[in-house]
Amino acid sequence: MPILDTDRATLHHGDSLAILRTLPDCSVDTVLTDPPYSSGGMTMGARQADPAKKYQQTRTKRSYPAMIGDNRDQRSFTLWASLWLAECWRVAVPGARLMVFTDWRQLPAMTDAVQAAGWMWRGLVVWHKPSARPVLGDFKRDAEFVVTASKGKPGTFSRRCLPGVYRHNVNAARKIHLTEKPVPLLVDLLEATKPGGVVLDPFAGSGSTGEACLSTGRRYIGIELSQEYTALAADRLQKVMAA
Template identity: 50%
Template structure:
């Protein structure tokens, strides 16, 4: 785990050394108007008023759409440089930022291969309209990928955000049923990079599935949480063997 700004740390990493980039950047979403987007904190945007937890906020979530595309393109271009030919890239987003994120993926040089759906079983109904109970994972590759591999992954995953003591981050992704399935796109035994590691869900899934992991996180607090989670997985697998 590195603690620092993704772009700055990525620029220090050697070229062509990772086999997959799986990441959940700050969506910079969550508002109908520019002032909604730029004034609210990440907590204010993504945590509902009745949530029974008091998790730390994070920064980097107030860009408008043009600057989000520009910034994420720079990050994803560095991720491409760090990845090996044929590597996979998975980037989380929501419905509002889907077009911006697919633009950034392609501006970054990745070949867009598809969009995977994360269905969230628990979501509020929306009066007079459709429930927003899905987030999206854009799938890209560094040039052509190994199409001969005997691997068939679903395009839709259904899993709930962790709750209670398992909940460590305001926008935490579920390890079971989602992250442990997504990491399987990486070639067996490869190295997975997450430049927006948060509380370390990608890393935990990667270690459980037998991959190496490189994580970057700006927040000192969340970097510590991620490191602790990864240490716990490493310790439990040392006991298992």
């Protein structure tokens, strides 16, 4: 049973793969999601470190609920991503778009998994985040990537030529999730998707994608494994719907 179920938003608490398997074929117009990256290092020890240490600048004092599922090794990450991406493909309508976040280290694994799951890889959108930490004597890693793909020929809904690079800072003061994505970035990404359509997000986190969907008139289906983040996301979605 979803913990939130209205005509504008549904939120499930549980494992994405298990819940995806309960959703009907060809029932969502878009998949926009930000899974755990399992990134942060070359070695197993580095990957298995606490995500709060891997992804947070050392001087940051804020703490967030624990992020689950972020410590797979490379082979199991690719296999696992292929499994949930294949379920997303089944649940998506023909012509649906997939947009999935990743970082530079996991980009090859994610593009392999996307294609293994049946999606047609279409390209990358770059999220430029100027607030990323500087690296002495090395290039600043101030970009994350959105792998874009489609289920067959994608629908075209925007009447603009959309950019390939979006620049948005993380709103550190407002964020409630360790790796929360800026809502304005998600709103920008939704411009390529069906107005009024159904957007599936199997890794909802704090519900930022849900907020972007609701604010642009799209229906949202989210799934989140962490009880704390599910509660935060449900609260956020209810507030946006009440506003």
